Amino acid sequence: MGPGRNHTHSMVLTGLLFAAALVLAVVEGMLPPLPIPVPGIKFGLSNIAVMYALFFLGAREAYCIALLKGVFSFAVRGAVAGLLSLSGGVLSITAMLLLLFFFREKISYTILSVFGAISHNMGQFLVILLLYSGMNMWPYLPFLLVSGMIAGIITSTLLRFVLPAFRRFHR
Amino acid sequence: MRFFKKTDLLIFAGLILISVLVFVGYRHFSADITPHAEIYYRGELVKILALDQGKEEQFSVPEVPEVLFHLYPDGTVCFEKSDCPDQVCVNAGRVGRAGEFAACLPNQLVLKIVADEQDPDAPDILVGN
Numbered sequence: 001m002g003p004g005r006n007h008t009h010s011m012v013l014t015g016l017l018f019a020a021a022l023v024l025a026v027v028e029g030m031l032p033p034l035p036i037p038v039p040g041i042k043f044g045l046s047n048i049a050v051m052y053a054l055f056f057l058g059a060r061e062a063y064c065i066a067l068l069k070g071v072f073s074f075a076v077r078g079a080v081a082g083l084l085s086l087s088g089g090v091l092s093i094t095a096m097l098l099l100l101f102f103f104r105e106k107i108s109y110t111i112l113s114v115f116g117a118i119s120h121n122m123g124q125f126l127v128i129l130l131l132y133s134g135m136n137m138w139p140y141l142p143f144l145l146v147s148g149m150i151a152g153i154i155t156s157t158l159l160r161f162v163l164p165a166f167r168r169f170h171r
Numbered sequence: 172m173r174f175f176k177k178t179d180l181l182i183f184a185g186l187i188l189i190s191v192l193v194f195v196g197y198r199h200f201s202a203d204i205t206p207h208a209e210i211y212y213r214g215e216l217v218k219i220l221a222l223d224q225g226k227e228e229q230f231s232v233p234e235v236p237e238v239l240f241h242l243y244p245d246g247t248v249c250f251e252k253s254d255c256p257d258q259v260c261v262n263a264g265r266v267g268r269a270g271e272f273a274a275c276l277p278n279q280l281v282l283k284i285v286a287d288e289q290d291p292d293a294p295d296i297l298v299g300n
């Protein structure tokens with residue numbers, strides 16, 4: 001039987017993945033800060049959970065997790081952090097959905113992950129641009145692209161290692 | 172769906188190429204401009220700093236005395252010390268080229284490097300303005 005055999009099953013899985021995403025974000029926060037002069041650049045390990053939801057549960061579940069993460073960030077770290085998390089998450093999922101829609105089976109998980117990470121960074125950056133008017137995005141674009149690429153490769157590799165464990169949910 | 176395809180390497184190369192081009196292009200266009208620094212608190216300009224005076228100074232804005240800035244003789248500024256939990260501002264390091272910025276969002280402070288207005292060639296590509 002496929003993933004999310006019924007509404008309850010899918011709801012519980014989404015909740016679990018949300019919790020997993022939070023734990024990944026906390027663990028990532030404990031790593032030493034990167035010596036890169038761009039605010040907010042990170043590996044985005046919690047994207048692993050979001051990507052799993054998107055690829056194997058559905059778009060609705062993935063957006064749900066992004067929304068929950070945004071609300072959580074808002075509750076714990078304030079309005080700006082919540083908005084950043086929400087915009088990054090929503091843009092990231094939307095970008096991956098678009099890629100899946102246009103390329104179907106021809107695209108690889110790694111590329112999806114890379115563009116998911118890049119658009120997550122872009123989403124956050126756009127919010128900062130809107131909130132603090134007159135910012136210039138050009139100096140930071142290279143860092144956004146390259147760090148998104150590296151983060152995407154790392155998270156998709158980690159997802160690959162974790163997938164066999166998840167297969168057991170779908171029997 | 173596969174995890175990795177050979178064509179992915181092409182896409183990576185393309186991304187790196189774009190990054191390098193933008194990086195080089197930006198440095199080229201911003202190299203000769205004399206910028207100044209502006210500090211914003213809650214979106215309002217509270218301090219303007221000249222960067223070409225060769226001064227060295229540690230200061231803070233009166234609205235947020237807990238945050239320390241440092242101006243260096245080579246025309247760069249940085250967040251030296253801050254009471255925020257994530258220290259993103261301090262980790263951003265020194266900024267000195269037009270268009271660069273550092274921000275301490277918990278303290279609602281933004282440090283921007285801005286080109287002087289008389290310079291028409293400044294890379295003032297403003298988004299959302």
